[in-house]
Each structure stands twice: as structure tokens, then as C-alpha cells.
Amino acid sequence: MSKLAVTLRFVSGAELLIKDEFRAQSNKKSGDLEFKHEVPAGTEEAPLRMKELIEHVRDNLVKGDKDQFYKDGKLRPGILVIINGSDWEVEDGPEYKVQADDVIEFISTLHGG
Template identity: 35%
Template sequence: MTQPLIKVNLFFSGGLEILFDNIKQKTVEISSSINPPNQTKMEDLIKWIRENLIKTKPELFMTGNTIRPGILILINDVDWEVEGELEYTIKDGDNIHFLSTLHGG
């Protein structure tokens, strides 16, 4: 039996796009059963991104099982801290922005 897929729109900016081969936006489909029962959490999505999308220097995106400090995440234009951070359940059609707030100078 085929697992249902969730379509998620990912956006990378503030320099993070370099880690993703200069891709600023990508729509991906992930299994809705990464974390049964059919509840893919933000933590699962972040791991999936590390394993499937990052082309270089994953340590600049993640530390342990979470995002590095200095990366702002917006889920449907709302700070992920308001949405529950790693525990947020991904929904079909979510827009998730990863924005680096750290810049050299």
C-alpha cells in the first residue's frame, strides 16, 4: 500500500540557498507516514532536508537534531516558535521559510 504524500513548499534565503545548490524555492513531496500515525513533524522534515536536499556543509544548517541558532523559520508566515518548533505537524501545502539571520561584515 502506498503511503500518502504531503506537498510542502520550502524557501531558503539569507545565504542558506548556497547549501542547496543556490535553490531558493523547492516544492517537495514527503511521505505523511515518516512518523506514524500519519503525522510528519517538523523534526522529521528537517532530517529529511538534511538527507535529501543539502548539497554542502550540513553543519551550517543543523546542529544535532535541530536547526542551528541564527536561522529563522517561518511556517506559513508565522515564527515556528509560536507553532511548536520541532513538534509542529506538517500539513499539505505548508510554506516553510528558512532564513539565515547571520551575516558577515
């Protein structure tokens, strides 16, 4: 199956969910956990959607307890998904068709003050 390269970014605490090996691939200049990553592209009839990308992240990138990231078909509460600078609900949410070179970001909400 062909591959699709996207940029993934995990910030505000969401980076703590990701395996340490991806830290080594991270863009040093950004300071954030941010890296290019290849995902299976899907087919013309069944293109890769955000929900599948999230499952891919859960299965391949998340360390430890996978439920901490995604459970029962839902992303863990308190994580915002941002596609190319916009809340994924401005796009099509889980149904959004992932494009090559998309920047997809997982932001953990903060409660402290």
C-alpha cells in the same frame, strides 16, 4: 508511504546550503530559492513533524557538510524557521504537524550593515 507536497523557501543566505539541482525547480517569478517539494507524509498515529521535515531536508536537499544545517538534533544557530508566515515558535516548533501546502521557510540571519 503517501506523500505530502509543501513549498520550501530558503532565503537571506540559507539558499547557499541547498543542492544546485533544486535551483532548476525554483519558482522563477519569486527570485528566491522556492519550490514545491514532496515529503513522506507519515501516518495517522505518527504524522510528519517539523523536526522530521528538517531531517528530510538535511538528508536530501542540503549539499556538502550536512552539519552546516543540522547537527546534534539542532538546527544551525542563526537560522529562523517560518511556517506559513509565522516564526515556528508561534506554532509548535519542532513538534508542529506539517500540513499539505504549508509554506516552510528557512531564513539565515544577517549581521552585516
